[in-house]
Amino acid sequence: MTFAIFYEYMYILGIETSCDETAISVVRAEGEIGAPSFDVLGSAIQSQIDIHKEYGGVFPALAKREHLKNLPIVYDEALQRAGIKESEIDMIAVTVGPGLEPALWTGINFAGELGKRCGKPVIPTNHMIGHIASVLLNKQVPFPAIALLISGGHTELVLLNSWTDRRKLGETQDDAVGEAFDKVARMLGLPYPGGPEISKLAREARAKDVSLEKKLPRPMTNSGDFNFSFSGLKTAVLYYLKANPEADKVAVAREFEDSVIETLLTKTKKALNEYRPQSLVIGGGVIANTTLRESFVKLKESYPELNIFIPEKDLTTDNATMIAMAGYLEFLKDKTKIPDKLEACGYLEI
Ligand code: KG4
Ligand code: ZN
Numbered sequence: 104m105t106f107a108i109f110y111e112y113m114y115i116l117g118i119e120t121s122c123d124e125t126a127i128s129v130v131r132a133e134g135e136i137g138a139p140s141f142d143v144l145g146s147a148i149q150s151q152i153d154i155h156k157e158y159g160g161v162f163p164a165l166a167k168r169e170h171l172k173n174l175p176i177v178y179d180e181a182l183q184r185a186g187i188k189e190s191e192i193d194m195i196a197v198t199v200g201p202g203l204e205p206a207l208w209t210g211i212n213f214a215g216e217l218g219k220r221c222g223k224p225v226i227p228t229n230h231m232i233g234h235i236a237s238v239l240l241n242k243q244v245p246f247p248a249i250a251l252l253i254s255g256g257h258t259e260l261v262l263l264n265s266w267t268d269r270r271k272l273g274e275t276q277d278d279a280v281g282e283a284f285d286k287v288a289r290m291l292g293l294p295y296p297g298g299p300e301i302s303k304l305a306r307e308a309r310a311k312d313v314s315l316e317k318k319l320p321r322p323m324t325n326s327g328d329f330n331f332s333f334s335g336l337k338t339a340v341l342y343y344l345k346a347n348p349e350a351d352k353v354a355v356a357r358e359f360e361d362s363v364i365e366t367l368l369t370k371t372k373k374a375l376n377e378y379r380p381q382s383l384v385i386g387g388g389v390i391a392n393t394t395l396r397e398s399f400v401k402l403k404e405s406y407p408e409l410n411i412f413i414p415e416k417d418l419t420t421d422n423a424t425m426i427a428m429a430g431y432l433e434f435l436k437d438k439t440k441i442p443d444k445l446e447a448c449g450y451l452e453i
Contacts, residue, residue: 113193114144116181116217117427118174120210121202121230122255123151123161125173126423129185129192132431136266138243139435141428145184148422149173156295160285163203170209178213181423189221196430199227200451201256207447215445224441226430229451231257232269233425234386236432238412240424245381245410249374253367254387255281255296260329260374261453263384266432271453272374273329280363281389283333287340287359291352302392304356309394313351315358317343322362324369331370336362364398371399375406382410388420 112133119126128146132139151169155161182189197214200207218225235250249272250261258275278286281298288297291304308314319339322332340359344350375383383406385399396413403411418425434441 110193113431114185114187114191115194115196115427115431116192117228117423117425117430118195118197118210118214119230119233119421119423119426120170120174120206120213121198121200122206122421123155123166124421125149125151125170125177126421126426127174127177127181128423128427129181129187130424130427130431132428136432136435139239139266139428139431140243141240141431143240143424144187145181146422146424147177147180147184149177152296159289159295161203163205166203167205167209170206174209174213178217189217192217192221192223194223194430194434195225196228196427196433197225197445198230198233198426199445200230200448202230202447202449204447204449207449211445211447225445226433227442227445228426228430228433229453230421230426231259231386231451231453232432233429235261235263235384236429237386237414237418237422237425238384239428240415240418242412244384244412247378247380248382248384249371249378249380250384250386251367251371252387253280253385253389255279255285257387258331258333259453260370262374262378262380267436269453273331273370275331275333276323277332277334278337280331280333280367281387283337283363284389286337287356290341290344291355296388298389298392301356301360302394304353305360305394308351308353308357311353313354313357315343315350315354317358319343319358319362321366321369324366329370329374331366333363336366360392360394364395367395368398368402372402372405375402375409380409382412384412386414386419386425390414391416391419
């Protein structure tokens, strides 16, 4: 499909259904690839966390059912909050991956039908680029930039020379960092999602000044590359808990969180030292962690020239505003190329 490329600004409807949030957002976008700018007109989100809690994680068939049920409701709510009519949408951006395929398809089909109904193009959007783009509200990112992506499904370091010229430097060899939070939380008898729960206990431990006598590993910090591994750390917690059934949970949570933070900082600093970028962008649900945010903000002391971009709290975990913004960046790459057919893809590369 080709598309009118002359516009002053456009209204983009973002749709996100890759995991356990059904989210739709209407964003006003303008500007070229060097200086895109965005305003959120209105958004709505329906979280399925309470439903999946029972299973200790996201159950794909259930996620699909809930997305199908929630999409029309969230759509009406988002349009109403944005104060626009369906006919005013200029473009639709939808997450096509990575994510749970049954969940992704609900958003893709919804986007496809909507696109047909209002005769507007649908831009396939990468969820992880969405997490990078989540810092873009009211901000311009000077390039080159290093992006650290830390979510429930991914842990990656990416080098960006521009919004469209990207190269993955390294990634996790096993568990994603958010997944490690969730699994360790389960070992400690805490509900899903585990990140916020562990964070709460760790904060309590710091306030009470309790710490674990044993130091957990800082995995792969000396590996000489930009890869990560969190499954050994998770197993170390498991063995520790087996050997010490009476262990103080808050102390375990604190040491686990410290280990994750130190590991992420070490690898990120290695990338900063090697590539000397102008900016550091951090995206993904795990950056909602307050101690982690503070540790990364502090990097400024050692790298005073570095621009550090961390999304606002409500844009850290999955949302549709970031998808609308990433969709616009994708559109700017080549305004004449809009695919006719969309496919869901569980493991979409950056
Ligand atoms: O980006 P996201 O919402 O979904 C994915 O794309 O995966 O990230 C969800 C992950 C979960 O693993 C959750 O436990 C983690 O982000 N998370 C946190 C915190 N809040 C969410 N991890 C650590 N501390 C938090 N405060
Ligand atoms: Zn995500």
